[in-house]
Amino acid sequence: MNLQDIAKIREVNPVVVNYANFVTPFLVANGLNAVGASPIMSDEVSEAEELVQLASAVVINAGASRKESWPLMNKLCEAANQYQKPLVLDPVAVGATQYRKALNLMLLEKYHFDVxxxxxxxxxxxxxxxxxxxxxxxxxxxxxxxxxxxxxxxxFKNVVIASGEVDYISDGQQVITVHNNTKLLPAIVGSGDLLSSIVGAFSAVAENTLDAAVTASLVLSCAGERAAAQLDQQNRPGSFLSYLLDELANITPEQVQDLMKIGEA
Amino acid sequence: MNLQDIAKIREVNPVVVNYANFVTPFLVANGLNAVGASPIMSDEVSEAEELVQLASAVVINAGASRKESWPLMNKLCEAANQYQKPLVLDPVAVGATQYRKALNLMLLEKYHFDVxxxxxxxxxxxxxxxxxxxxxxxxxxxxxxxxxxxxxxxxFKNVVIASGEVDYISDGQQVITVHNNTKLLPAIVGSGDLLSSIVGAFSAVAENTLDAAVTASLVLSCAGERAAAQLDQQNRPGSFLSYLLDELANITPEQVQDLMKIGEA
Amino acid sequence: MNLQDIAKIREVNPVVVNYANFVTPFLVANGLNAVGASPIMSDEVSEAEELVQLASAVVINAGASRKESWPLMNKLCEAANQYQKPLVLDPVAVGATQYRKALNLMLLEKYHFDVxxxxxxxxxxxxxxxxxxxxxxxxxxxxxxxxxxxxxxxxFKNVVIASGEVDYISDGQQVITVHNNTKLLPAIVGSGDLLSSIVGAFSAVAENTLDAAVTASLVLSCAGERAAAQLDQQNRPGSFLSYLLDELANITPEQVQDLMKIGEA
Structure with missing residues (x-):
């Protein structure tokens, strides 16, 4: 990956359109802002195409949606594919219900998701x-x-990230592992949603999708490590949330270079 | 009550399904996570029954809803009663409008709410x-x-909590009062919504509903007291919010035992 | 303006009804609470008129809305005009899409917005x-x-605030400038939404609308300056967000008097 993309985002301020669930959009929007992207959320199908046109990436968060929003999700995805904007899917709790499974499989069948x-x-x-x-x-x-x-x-002929204690990232051939982490990231509801949107932001500036995925994973996990270090690793999710946004706003290619632990699986 | 339920939640990680308003779900989700429960929110009626089946408790927050969501609320309640999952109602601002009154009375007439x-x-x-x-x-x-x-x-043949400077909790016979508190809890919009969901979480592990209500009330108010103590009781709601999540993530049966002030009214 | 309105809000606790987008309502609600107002959000047209009747101001945030909510927005505005409650419009990203432009122009054509x-x-x-x-x-x-x-x-025969590094505020004749600021306010997604709602709160107690707009602008920007000072101006948006709510809850007429930098353009 190219860690200079961390600086590039702050220059370019790519617009990232998010179809967001209603639980975590404030964290996602402020996290995107902190890394240097410009977030926009929408709830109306008739503005979807225009938003995608002015955006540099589109992120679909398929958690806590309703059927009435399928046309909006469809339109965002269709436009992203049409205008060749990177498209990211976050299949929140896809295994929990038939509805979520049907929604995610429908989207994956009709559109190409880059990540x-x-x-x-x-x-x-x-x-x-x-x-x-x-x-x-x-x-x-x-x-x-x-x-x-x-x-x-x-x-799905794309790049897939399974995030967790170790992040596994693959383009179908290579599998890259990111071993940076802190127990405080999974303690925050919405940290996964945020990672998906940060992947969108890096997709807007990176040379290729695998690079975008790896850099995004490193940025969130290294910012998380730095935030946890400020708390001496104490399990304090409320304070961690504040420090995480602080660190995301300041993280540099050099900091990530120093901290990063990546491998191939 | 049995304060060991505070430890039990962290072992069991009960899934709590929330019908949430759109104002406070991030606080509710992260607060539930902090005490050791697994929150899930939904906006779609067709997944309601499955979610209730995998859940250990269901919480209906009737603030800022719309009529289009009544089928979802109905289905969640119906399934909770059918599968005997504890069901909690938060009648946010029920006295403010005819709409809210009608919604709450409809729910209370059709379903049995445990709390x-x-x-x-x-x-x-x-x-x-x-x-x-x-x-x-x-x-x-x-x-x-x-x-x-x-x-x-x-x-309503159930357990009722009126939370405030003193929490009054009754099963229709006894009235237990919880005198722990801080002026900072009511300073947070959503602290009531959070209490309702924490009651749901404790209902999933407690021996009976009255116990669940009292323990939940103690957990939030004692965590609040500890958070306020970190601020020397200063009126700083933003910092308090962070510290409250910190304390919820760490509160122990012993801490509550030391702080608790309960009585009978 | 009359800075004593800062104290008056804490006495009167005016109810401010917000048509809120789903991204920032938690910040808006807690910010309103911090300055001493009582926020209420709604998602249902049939309760709109009653809410406006019990409110002292109405704020329409036109970001991330959907067409299904136009009847609710219309009813809130209609009732605000009918019952002579101050009405504030926040035209979020109105230039981004035809949908947003149409919505805002429709509202401005049908109703009188005070700000x-x-x-x-x-x-x-x-x-x-x-x-x-x-x-x-x-x-x-x-x-x-x-x-x-x-x-x-x-x-539009009203008062307009263009907020930014300098806030420009005009009633069509005078143009007042507020030069207080910090780079951390625009770093928070939702700080603009919050300002709009604080304008609503001050409209409920101020003698005239221009006063309300100027005082609201001063309150947010001076609280922001005080919060940034706690961070020695470091770019830490997560911590800033907590401190901003802290400062909003404590800001006094005297503090604003000491800090304020206003001019006429």
């Missing part, structure tokens, strides 16, 4: 691989995460 | 007792709060 | 003046901001 970002349980559902989960968490599957992510990326 | 959590003004409206309020606040009624809460619990 | 609060790019769109913007930001127009704001206020 899918979920936890390993969600990625396994999309890949069609059995994994133990209640549907809303990563689950306790003990399979080969690397193989799951790779299979999903091959199936 | 109702509101401020004294809201509880009085449901109990059918006159109380001075603008509809959106607790009001300045000077009646016997204990009698209001007891009457409401008798009317 | 419009936007960034200079948004105000220019409403005034019908050319300005370079991507639609979602202030843009890089180099025209005479003072003239834009004045023209907009004359067109």
């Amino acid at each position: 899918i970002r979920g936890n390993i349980g969600e990625i396994a559902v999309l890949a069609g691989i059995d994994w133990q989960t209640r549907g809303i968490d990563a689950g306790n599957g003990t399979g080969d995460m690397s193989a799951v992510v790779q299979a999903c990326a091959q199936k | 109702i959590r509101g401020n004294i003004g809201e509880i009085a409206v449901l109990a059918g007792i006159d109380w001075q309020t603008r509809g959106i606040d607790a009001g300045n009624g000077t009646g016997d709060m204990s009698a209001v809460v007891q009457a409401c619990a008798q009317k | 419009i609060r936007g960034n200079i790019g948004e105000i220019a769109v409403l005034a019908g003046i050319d300005w370079q913007t991507r639609g979602i930001d202030a843009g890089n127009g180099t025209g005479d901001m003072s003239a834009v704001v004045q023209a907009c206020a004359q067109k």
Whole structure:
């Protein structure tokens, strides 16, 4: 990846259109702003195409949606593909209900998503691989995460991120692992949604999608490590949330270079 | 009550399904996560039954809703009763408009709610007792709060919490009072919504509903006291919000045991 | 303006009804609460008239709305005009899409808004003046901001605030400038939405609308300066957000008097 993209985002301020769930949009919007992107959310299908045209990336968060919003999601995806804007899917809790599964599979069948970002349980559902989960968490599957992510990326011909204690990222061939982390990131409801949107932001400036995914994963996890360090690793999610936004607003290529622990699986 | 339920939640991680208003879901979700529960929100009726089946409790927040969501609320309640999952109602600002009153009374007529959590003004409206309020606040009624809460619990054959400077909690017979508090909790919009959802979480693990209500009330108010102590009681709601989540993530049975001030009214 | 209105709000606790977008309502509600107002949000047309009747001001945030909500927005505005409650419009990203432009112009044609609060790019769109913007930001127009704001206020016969590094506020005749600021306020997604709602709160207690607009602008920008000072001006948006709410809850007429830098343009 090219860590200079961290600086580039702050120059370009790419507009990222988010179809957001109603639980976490404030965190997502402020996190995007902190890394240097310009977030915009919409709830109305008739403005979707124009928003995509002025945007540099589109992120679909498929958590807590309603059927009445399918036309909006469809239009955002259709326009993203038509105008060749990077398109990211976050299949929140796709294993929890038939509705969520149907929605995600419909979107994946009709449109090309450049990136899918979920936890390993969600990625396994999309890949069609059995994994133990209640549907809303990563689950306790003990399979080969690397193989799951790779299979999903091959199936949808894109880049897939299964984020967790270790992030597994694959373009269907390589599998890159990001080992930076803190227990405080999963303690925040919405940190996954935020990662998906940051992937969108980096897709707008990176040379290729795999680079965007790896850089985004590094930015969030390294900012998380720095925020947790300010708390001496104490389990204080409220303070962590503030410090995480602080760190996202200041993270530099050099800081990530110093902290990053990546590998290939 | 059994304060060991505070530890039990962190072992069991009960899934709590929330019908949430769009103002406070981020606080509610992160507060639930902090105490050890797994929050999930939904906006789509066709996934309601499945979500309730995988959940251990269901919480209906009836603030800032729209009529189009009544089928979803109905389905969540129906499934909660059918699958015997604890069901909690938060009648936000029920006295403010005819719409909110009609919604809450409809729900209470059709379904059995194990707990109702509101401020004294809201509880009085449901109990059918006159109380001075603008509809959106607790009001300045000077009646016997204990009698209001007891009457409401008798009317709906459940447990009722009127939270405020003192929390009044009744199962229709006993009235237990929780005197822990800080002026900073009511300074946060959404602290009531959060209490309702924490009641849901404790209902999932407690031996009985009255226990769940009292423990939940103690957890939030004692965490609030500890957060306020970090601020030397200064009126700083922004910092308090962060510290409150910090304390919720760390509160122990022993801490609550040391701080708690309960009585019978 | 009369800075004693800052104290008056804390005595009167005016109810402010907000038609809110789903991204920033938690910040708006807690910010309103911090300055001493009582926020209420709604998503249902049938309760709109009652809410306006019990309110002291109505704020319409036209960002991220959907067509299904137009009846609700219409009813809130109609009732505000009918019951002579101050009415504030925030034309979020009005230049970004035809949908947003149509919505804002429809509202401005049908109802009298006492105040419009936007960034200079948004105000220019409403005034019908050319300005370079991507639609979602202030843009890089180099025209005479003072003239834009004045023209907009004359067109809609009201008070207009273009907030930014300097806030320009006009009633169509005078143009008052507020030079207090910090780079951290625009770093927060939702700080503009919050200003619009604080204008609503001050409209409920001020002697005239221009006073309300200037005092509201001073309160947010001076609280912002005080919050930034706690951070030694470091770019830490997460911590700033907490401190901003802290300062809003404590700001006094005397503090604003000491800090304020206003002029006429």
